[in-house]
Amino acid sequence: MDFVRHVKSQVDIVRVVGDYVRLKKQGSQRWVGLCPFHSEKTPSFSVHEGHQFFKCFGCAKGGDVFTFLMELDGMSFYEALKSLCEQHGIPMPKRGPEAMADEQTKLRAAVYQMHEVAQRFFREQLESPEGKTARDYLGRRGLTEDAVAEFGLGYASGGGRLTRALESEGYTAQQLQAGGLVAKSQDGAGYFDWFRHRLTFPITNESGKLVAFAGRALDDGAQPKYLNSAESPIYKKKQVLYNLHRARAEMRKRDRAVLVEGYMDVIGVWRAGVKEVVASCGTALTAEQVRMLGRHARLVAVNFDPDAAGRAAAERSILLLLEEALHVRVLSLPEGKDPDEFCRQHGSAAYEDLLERAPNYYFWLADRARQQFDTRTAEGRVAAFQAVLPAINRLGNKLERVALVNDVADRLGVEPGLVLENFRRAAAERRGPGPAPVPAARLKPLEKVLLRLVLESAEARAGLLPAASSSEALAEMTSAGIFRAMAALENAGERFDVTAVEARLSEADRKLLAEVLFDEGAPPGMEDGRKALEALETAAWQSQQKALHKQIQEAQKAGNLDEALRLLERKREMEARRASQVSH
Numbered sequence: 134m135d136f137v138r139h140v141k142s143q144v145d146i147v148r149v150v151g152d153y154v155r156l157k158k159q160g161s162q163r164w165v166g167l168c169p170f171h172s173e174k175t176p177s178f179s180v181h182e183g184h185q186f187f188k189c190f191g192c193a194k195g196g197d198v199f200t201f202l203m204e205l206d207g208m209s210f211y212e213a214l215k216s217l218c219e220q221h222g223i224p225m226p227k228r229g230p231e232a233m234a235d236e237q238t239k240l241r242a243a244v245y246q247m248h249e250v251a252q253r254f255f256r257e258q259l260e261s262p263e264g265k266t267a268r269d270y271l272g273r274r275g276l277t278e279d280a281v282a283e284f285g286l287g288y289a290s291g292g293g294r295l296t297r298a299l300e301s302e303g304y305t306a307q308q309l310q311a312g313g314l315v316a317k318s319q320d321g322a323g324y325f326d327w328f329r330h331r332l333t334f335p336i337t338n339e340s341g342k343l344v345a346f347a348g349r350a351l352d353d354g355a356q357p358k359y360l361n362s363a364e365s366p367i368y369k370k371k372q373v374l375y376n377l378h379r380a381r382a383e384m385r386k387r388d389r390a391v392l393v394e395g396y397m398d399v400i401g402v403w404r405a406g407v408k409e410v411v412a413s414c415g416t417a418l419t420a421e422q423v424r425m426l427g428r429h430a431r432l433v434a435v436n437f438d439p440d441a442a443g444r445a446a447a448e449r450s451i452l453l454l455l456e457e458a459l460h461v462r463v464l465s466l467p468e469g470k471d472p473d474e475f476c477r478q479h480g481s482a483a484y485e486d487l488l489e490r491a492p493n494y495y496f497w498l499a500d501r502a503r504q505q506f507d508t509r510t511a512e513g514r515v516a517a518f519q520a521v522l523p524a525i526n527r528l529g530n531k532l533e534r535v536a537l538v539n540d541v542a543d544r545l546g547v548e549p550g551l552v553l554e555n556f557r558r559a560a561a562e563r564r565g566p567g568p569a570p571v572p573a574a575r576l577k578p579l580e581k582v583l584l585r586l587v588l589e590s591a592e593a594r595a596g597l598l599p600a601a602s603s604s605e606a607l608a609e610m611t612s613a614g615i616f617r618a619m620a621a622l623e624n625a626g627e628r629f630d631v632t633a634v635e636a637r638l639s640e641a642d643r644k645l646l647a648e649v650l651f652d653e654g655a656p657p658g659m660e661d662g663r664k665a666l667e668a669l670e671t672a673a674w675q676s677q678q679k680a681l682h683k684q685i686q687e688a689q690k691a692g693n694l695d696e697a698l699r700l701l702e703r704k705r706e707m708e709a710r711r712a713s714q715v716s717h
Contacts, residue, residue, distance in 0.1 A: 160653035255287025291329025313365035401473025405481035606673035
């Protein structure tokens with residue numbers, strides 16, 4: 134555990150989280166951004182720089198830098214520890230941490246290693262005599278040796294060669310079957326290569342780790358044209374975007390992502406100088422992939438192939454992007470060209486120019502409606518407008534809806550009166566009773582002062598925590614569970630750590646802890662803490678006295694004099710004890 138604490142002290146959670154989430158500083162210690170764990174349009178995700186702790190007030194996930202990686206990438210604790218050590222140049226001890234790795238973690242590690250072996254194998258095959266067909270194809274597509282090397286393209290010859298290469302490295306049957314690079318033969322007697330006579334594209338996760346491959350057929354008429362690795366312990370298709378690890382920095386810098394359909398399109402657009410380009414990995418765009426885009430950029434330019442399949446895919450993808458409240462532009466290239474082909478023939482400047490002038494999705498939709506309806510007539514203009522209106526009505530922001538509906542109507546030549554009538558009708562249909570708010574437990578101001586001071590100050594933990602955690606006032610405090618958890622940590626001789634405190638709490642107390650932790654008000658001082666504790670004890674004593682007085686009255690009214698006398702004696706003892714405490 135000493136090594137774990139050492140790693141945590143060397144790693145900045147803001148920097149780690151910032152690789153996945155666009156964070157904005159808010160106050161002295163707090164950073165905020167869109168939560169990577171659930172869909173949201175306004176930030177509810179916070180990172181505390183001082184305590185090296187994150188919390189989402191929307192989905193309630195929270196923890197330290199290890200927890201973040203485990204939740205986001207599905208890593209085990211050992212994998213998160215190893216990943217942070219590799220990224221920050223911290224040498225792992227030869228003994229100790231491996232004991233944290235369970236069987237599933239060891240399997241995942243083997244699958245990662247198998248992919249590295251496969252990548253070396255595919256690269257060597259590309260340079261071999263058998264790779265000539267693949268090299269010729271790349272030459273026809275205008276790819277230089279530098280581009281091929283940068284994207285790690287390779288060649289899978291098939292014939293069981295990769296299977297034998299992996300077996301020669303000592304991988305077991307279980308590991309081979311789990312890895313997604315080979316498949317079991319129909320007779321069950323052995324394995325065969327998943328990729329055969331295909332150009333290979335290595336696929337990495339958001340962290341840049343190799344997790345899968347795509348293979349393009351080089352035989353005319355071979356189906357499918359593109360083939361992806363089977364899903365494995367390290368690869369889930371719906372959670373990976375091709376080229377995201379390279380593109381994310383430019384996406385955040387420009388607040389824009391360019392979404393294309395295929396691997397070659399990504400490479401062609403990237404080579405044209407547009408570095409914020411990504412693609413889904415051979416599948417329809419998923420909600421998980423959309424959230425990944427939204428963490429890095431709020432504008433997405435969709436540039437799919439111009440054929441019928443490309444248009445259908447674009448429309449499905451756009452709806453998902455709009456649901457995530459992303460701003461969408463649609464780039465339709467002239468002459469029916471795909472992005473890679475256009476960039477090779479017309480150059481980067483021409484592509485960038487069209488990208489800058491790509492219309493807003495709703496205007497693109499309006500232009501399509503104009504092609505479908507005869508807008509020379511009033512009926513045709515109304516039909517075109519009504520075809521676009523449902524998409525506009527999905528917008529959550531009312532002001533944006535009003536402005537957009539008028540702009541689109543003007544573009545289609547529709548009368549303002551009709552616009553207003555349709556807009557009012559749609560607004561009436563959307564209205565309905567909202568869910569009743571769930572009341573949350575609230576801290577008293579004095580309790581908040583004391584808790585915040587003990588959280589932030591080692592001096593307060595030494596001077597006030599013992600008294601607060603043993604005080605009779607604790608029974609009256611909403612944050613009693615948090616004080617008890619901190620006291621238990623101190624009594625066990627463990628180093629104070631917010632994550633360790635949180636691990637001892639109920640879900641309700643975790644929420645309270647986060648609310649206090651991320652409060653950006655002026656920090657209290659020791660004297661404020663002492664006064665707050667005294668005031669809380671006084672209030673608790675008064676509350677107990679009032680309750681005891683009521684019990685005495687009820688006992689007297691019921692004629693139970695023995696009980697009344699017992700309670701009266703208890704009341705006197707409490708008053709004497711309180712007088713002694715105050716005098717000291």
